[in-house]
Amino acid sequence: MNSASQKWRDFKNKLTSRFVWPNKDNPEKLISPPSQYQLPLADWKAFVDARLDPSWEVTHEKQKQRTMHCKYHHRMSRKGYIGLEAELRNKKLVAEDEEVDRSVLWRKAREDKSGNITCSETSEVAEKIDELLEKKGKGEFKSSGMNDVLTAALGSQEHYGRVRGVGGFVKPQVYFKTLRKKRETISKVVIENVKAQSEETKSLKAELEMLRSQLAAVIPLINDRSSETVASNKFSGVKDSKLSDDVQDVYDCGCGALSS
Structure with missing residues (x-):
């Protein structure tokens, strides 16, 4: 089948290069198929229309560029x-x-x-x-x-x-007498486990994002309360220190009066 496919491509290439392309500007010569081949007229007309289509010319140019990369041409002919x-x-x-x-x-x-x-x-x-x-x-x-x-x-x-x-x-x-690599099959159980782990991972990521958003909303309130507490402690510290000094003055004055 591979050989037949290759020969079929070669035959179509021969028809294109010898009969279609040289006469693409002379439509009258493309009306009838080559006399040496018993080709149905309808098939020949469809073949000519396909080869003269602009899309096929683009494909032909791409293949031509690929062929140019072939550097080492053999000289065996058909043997x-x-x-x-x-x-x-x-x-x-x-x-x-x-x-x-x-x-x-x-x-x-x-x-x-x-x-x-x-x-x-x-x-x-x-x-x-x-x-x-x-x-x-x-x-x-x-x-x-x-x-x-x-x-x-x-x-x-x-x-x-x-x-x-x-x-x-x-x-x-x-x-080269090498073994062909066997395809590795994955059981349905493994596939289901992977899907379950993937869904669990997505759920954990969603919970983590929710906790991060909640934490971002709470942190400013904590910072504000901490600032108020520090300020309150400083103010109370100032009042207690002054009261302590007043008490000491009164005590000193009382002790002096008693001694006199």
């Missing part, structure tokens, strides 16, 4: 990595029982018929692959799972849905 590996075995470049490193296939896929790599960026990666393969043979480089020669040479991690250098529709779990 793919599986066909390339079979070709290497037929030419006795690889033994029948030898396991071909995917970095070797990646490098060979970007060579021309003379065995040369014309792109400078691809050539740099190819040189790194040769160096790492040599170190691997000497035991100076150890590959583990996805961290192998090709990943180190490219300097980017492997995509979770595909594997570079081995062909389409190959998942990393299959190629």
Whole structure:
């Protein structure tokens, strides 16, 4: 199904690039479908209308920008990595029982018929692959799972849905023989407990805010009463001190009169 989906997209892309876009300014040539394909007229008209719609042109431009980030273009045509590996075995470049490193296939896929790599960026990666393969043979480089020669040479991690250098529709779990992470299920009891704790936390926060507001209203009254008490104590202290002095004067005068 994945292969059929890819071929269907490729076919629509061929129709767009070869027949629709070159004739978008000449509507007369778009009336009938291409003669080499037995396409119903209604389907062809709907396809042309969809491709000439401005919204599709925006989508096309976005995809074009994404494609520009692809720097290392292969030269395998339609044979793919599986066909390339079979070709290497037929030419006795690889033994029948030898396991071909995917970095070797990646490098060979970007060579021309003379065995040369014309792109400078691809050539740099190819040189790194040769160096790492040599170190691997000497035991100076150890590959583990996805961290192998090709990943180190490219300097980017492997995509979770595909594997570079081995062909389409190959998942990393299959190629690298890694276990797929199981989804962790949460029981309904745990979910209910979390909800209950969340509601309790909200209730406690509301009570705390209410207490803070009540405390904010009471503090000014407490401060006012404290000020009145301090002032009262000071006033009473002044009166008691004066009364004590008057009593002492009277006592002194009485004692003096008795002695005389």
